[in-house]
Amino acid sequence: MKNNIFMKRVKLLVSLLLVLAVSIQAQSYQKTDLGIKTKINSTDVEIQFFSPTTVRILKSPVGKPFKKESLTVIKKPQATKLAISQQGDIVSLKSNKLKVDVDVKSGKVSYSTLVGAKLLSEKEASATFTDFDDAGSKTYTVNQSFTLDKDEAVYGLGQQQRGKLSLRNEKINMVQGNTDDYVPFLVSTKGYGLFWDNYSPTTFEDKPESTSFRSDVGDCIDYYFMLGGSIDGSIACMRDLSGQAPMFPLWTFGYWQSKERYKSQNELVGVVNKYRELGVPLDGIIQDWQYWGNNYLWNAMDFLNTEFPAPKKMVEDIHKQNAHVIISIWNSFGPQTKQYREMKPKGMLLNFGTWPQSGLEAWPPNREYPSGVEPYDVYNPEARDIYWKYLNKGLFSVGIDGWWMDSSEPDHLDFKPSDFDLKTYLGSFRKVRNAFPLMTVGGVSEHQRATSSDKRVFILTRSAFAGQQRYGANTWSGDVNSSWQSLRNQIPAGLNFSMSAIPYWNTDIGGFFASAYNRGWNEGAKNPAFQELYVRWLQFGAFTPMMRSHGTDIPREIYNFGKKGEPIYDAIAKSIDLRYSLLPYIYSAAWDITNSQSTMMRALVMDFSDKNVVNTNNEYMFGKSILVAPIVNAQYTPETILRANAETGWDKKEATDNAKNQAVSFAQPKSTKVYLPEGTSWYDFWTNEKVKGGQEITKSTTIDEIPLFIKAGSIIPFGPQVQYATEKKWDNLEIRVYPGANGEFSLYEDENDNYNYEKGAYSTITFTWNDASKSLIINNRKGSFPGMITSRKFNVAVIAAGKKIEKAVTYTGKKVVVKL
Template identity: 65%
Template sequence: MKPGYYLLFLVLILTLGCNQQSYNKTASGIKTTIDSTVVEIQFFTPGIVRVIKSLPGETVEKKSLSVIKEAEKVSFKVSESDNIISLVSDVLTVKVNSKTGTVSYLSASGDALLSEKAGSVAFIPFNDAGNETYSVKQSFSLNPDEAIYGLGILQNGKMSQRNQQVHMVQNNTWDFSTFFQSVKGYGVFWDNYSPTDFTDNEAGTEFASVVGDCIDYYFMYGKNADGVVAEMRNLTGKVPMFPLWTYGFWQSRERYKTQDETVGVVEKYRELGIPLDGIIQDWQYWGDNYHWNGMSFLNPGFPEPQKFVDDVHQLNAHLIISIWSSFGPETPQYRELDEKGMLMNFQTWPQSGKEGWPPDMNYPSGVRVYDPFNPEARDIYWKYLNEGLFSLGIDGWWMDSTEPDHLDFKPEDFDNKTYLGSFRKVRNAFPLETVKGVYEHQREVSSDKRVFILTRSGFAGQQRYGSNVWSGDLYSSWDALRNQIPAGLNFTLTGNPNFNSDIGGFFAGAYNKSWNDGTAASNPLFQELYVRWLQYGVFTPMMRSHGTDLKREIYYFGKQGEPIYDAIASAINLRYSLLPYIYTTSWNVTNNNSSFMRALVMDFPTDKSVWNMNNEYMFGQSLLVAPVLNAQYTPEKILKGDEMSGWNKGSAKTKEGYPLIDFTEVKSSAVYLPAGTAWYDFWTNEKFDGGQVISKETTINTTPVPVYVKAGAILPIGPKVQYATEKTWDSLEIRIYEGADGEFILYEDENDNYNYEKGVYSTISFNWNNADKTLTIGKRNGEFPGMLAERNFNIVLASKNKAKGNEIASQPDKIVTYSGEEIVVKF
């Protein structure tokens, strides 16, 4: 070959080579530059893909705060054809358009899942407190009728989060996770912690963040909602178990002002025979605002802290206590953190050193928020918490204001420096890091007491830190109650299963009117709202009564034999009867990535009637809950407000007359029963086919909440108790709902400590064969100290003549003695 032809041949070969491979293959995917954007695709698992986009010449070194998983070694193939680079694993096909840079995702069978919107990548120069960086955004194209869920705790009443814009900056009543999942079985986690706008409209579905050195998101394909939740937890952390006692009833108030008052509430519940497992001590036990969050009992109303804790424990109850993310200037924590430059400087709660509202700014409190992104600051926080409170035997933490409270906002407040850069850069991850500090430190010093944190804000990954997030300082209104169902369900669908709300709403507002006997809690308008909220609370991961303005303890609502008192007692007792079911569900959450509160789309994805249903849900795998969410006996009070107006109580307590209300009247609610299964009325055992709307008669008490049990369900009912561990489960009632095969695996352990992580627990399987009418109780697996070696199971086939709601059936169909070996029970 002549030299000229040889040179031409080499150029042709090199050109063809470049056309054939416009990317570099890496150990986990590919890296390529397209249209002035560096695009990197990384397989974390066969079903999880990370996408990083940056500008040429930029060095991207990012350590995620949410993602803790290391990329697995994934087998995948790469090919290129017609400007499309394809990466194929056993679960996913990822296609990158080498002309436009658009990334799209398909299932292994070729079904289109999601695609980026062409030309939607944006890097906009941004000066972040002196650091030259970018604002970033990315849009996706969804099908017009595609339902999506997640984004956090949103007080918008919506189930599917299509066709809206959400400005994501953590606040008191809206908690954000930059994650959504689709009814098509995939999820997207936008790994950014700065203020972010989520927008969904005809132009696309977009995340846009104020600060980002790069675009960084994860696509995961779980095939269904449970699978997506599992993938999100695989990526950001599993859920540790809470102690059994956390699933009992909790009483709280803003606030108990002395230790005698707090202990007295527990004593009164014991005297009345009303079950109670926990009492919460809210703020100001530390004294004044200058000693804010001092983590010590300086208030004269708490002269004997150790006796305080011991008195609660001797009543077989547990105590959790309020701690904050900020400190007053007279506390040693403040001084130590301030000396090390670990305090931020913006207006937070409380603003005034004097109590009362409005704040007297002539006496500024000087309270400042600490930097939880700094590991040394987290060490200091725990040092004082351990010495001042944990050493007394406090059982758990009420971590308030973990957004944190940010009052009188100024844009330059975001310029505050944290250990990881500007406050702006990491703003939304503040609750994640705050809770992390307490969880990790307590785990280091104790394995005998499981960490339990009740907190007011959450972010992606927080489920791994033993936290239950409540929905903030809500106003008492029926609208607020209605909003809690989709708020909790969407939060659950981000992978965070632990959600609760202030039962009755925090600010009583227009309901703060005295009635007849002079107590505001006897106002029938509030009574109806409170009871319906409480009945909904039975079917949430934490059942907790709390609020200001009105006292919520049962004895302020009348006495035994009166409808409202009896309704409250009935709801609390129902909760305790379900503890074996709830605790087993807790194990399924930890061990099998399940969820407590389940949007109906999770279990019935082919029934399009439930895709946007915001007023019903499954609690665990078996119970369909349709709370009464509208006033039936009294007029609704429509009230909108915020935290500032809520504290401005003024002269709200005035008498207001209404006609006498007959709470014994029978009302009705419409309930949709999802298609694909039959359903039993929990209260009557009447059987219904799915796929229809029925009318359910209700009262305030005797059949209070429409609850339906799925055919094939096996439901354990626990004994009547005053606290969760008062009695062993040696004579459980096992209810079987015929009509389909079913399985239930009863989980038991020591009820607290972390020995379950070492396999110290037992499981007993119950399998129902509907065709043979046979129940097989399997061989017990595992053991633990204190385990029942022998017990009875009272087997009940659900039928109308045995319907007793939450009471133990007096005439079981079979009583079997179980010693750990398999038993077959034939009906």
């Protein structure tokens, strides 16, 4: 009897202990509206679902409250249905797309698909917080490590001049610079993206045992994991978080001419006139610096230089020639400008060395006459208001069409560690340093949108940060050197930048610093070594989101290279004409970016499951149909290794030998290797020859052509020959079909400028190719806008056996089936 009572008490005690254990386990986390909160060892951890595919991870030392408003993320988290459970030490959170596991013992967070496929996991005990004194504020240096699969490739992190595509086995110190634009977002071949939401100097390092982000300053570890299912899908998730890319005006996709610098309004207008006389297409001209006068008036945003006596007339003269003009503006001000004098008493300037360093134009800078130029505090909303006030009054009001925001990282010369201690509106400069371009570009974009909707915002800028795609900006790769190695570097630089969720990128065609090519030549543009490099760079530039020629030392206007009938001149003209024929394709690709979160300049790994393209750094897709293989090695002239930077490049020594070198013939054909990804057939753009994918071929080339291949199943619209983008309506387009697979293409049209497309003022016409029946369906037109073409002709051309089979059809907006 007593024994039975004892045994019952033991069982009761065990049951109570089990209940208590379950109770304790259940209390190891707290449910929130977005996920859970928990304390693990000495760290507070919060999991927040922003959507079924995107989750935010916040970690901070226990009991150290902080407040953070993201500069990049503008999405508000949406209510997401979650199933939360615990088994042992693992708390699992499941949406209908993604599973997140949190080990409440070690703190490790892991991500997997709903069917259990592992995506990414943190390395155990890898979240670290190291005490750091940030200009008097007690905070931390933060670090988080992850474990990647051995055969996994990752891309992004903005633009780097490494010459490589994949980020594996790389260590990258991310501090914004002239030719390096850092965006702490990466994508994986496993179909996920990772955004490290921190603005201080950050080191990314990938080693065999771990991949980590380490930031100098952070009150917390703050990152987002997103499951896109593909690189495109992950980019779409990032844009969902940080903002969609608006449409640019059609004219921005034409050809742009620039140089350092046009020294008078007569010279600027004269370039446009000359292009019109020659019949070479042109849509944009760019005025570089010092239209404001001397360096003490740096960036006055006013035409104080006497060589620009009538700016309004200058702009009108350019507009009369159906061209557009954008102008150089900076993120710093000289001490005699109105902006400086208004901002300085309010503490809105940052006192560190920037460009220019002397009040005199001579090189090297004369430090006995310092310029006194200082960057402004872009993080301060009132300072951004002041910036726009003068920009609006001095430049926007005279009809300038867009902004060339130079030094938007900004230039930080003679760096001292104490410069990071400077106070900004949002704390130390160290804390927010990498977000400088986002804030300054955003300030101009938001103010212009608030001022007028008649003209779409267009900003050409030298630097970028995560989220900048929402501001109507196209980033160029900075003051890169004029060399073949620099050209080779631009392709992976642009591809990684594009995979950082910012779709618009371009480069100085020909490279910026070209003085070495002047030596031994009266005119560098007549030097065959530069001619070859320039033509190949231009041919690459024709297949980037902005085709823009620019540089110092050697003028880049087409007439400097010769005249019609000469090989270099003709090669330049041919590339520009090709660009204009592709405008319907390019503008539709731009709509695909805005409407469907697409990317225009595409690494091959985005579109092909082919292990051979994982690290391809010299070919890419332009849109989803055209494979571009730029010529990136000299074929006709010696490839001289040249190196220059912003310091040495400006040291323009005079040529001592004016004897011309021997002329070079560009007549003979050459050849190059091209890899065609597997899984499809390809058509040689120039010959229409069909080639099987999954092989490397030897392609014959000439000075006026680079290898271009069209993916089977592609439908490409070709526009009319024009002198500027909107000269002729698209009422008689050639619709070229490349058989071998089913295909689809949507032709997008709108009013070419303004924001009425956001209100639905646009149309799309979807073309569908049925490869089995060899028929093209031109579907019912969707949408409408003022000035829309109601009746038009399409000249359908199907490529077959190296020839074009053509048939003209009339289209009035109703479905048409074309049999060929």
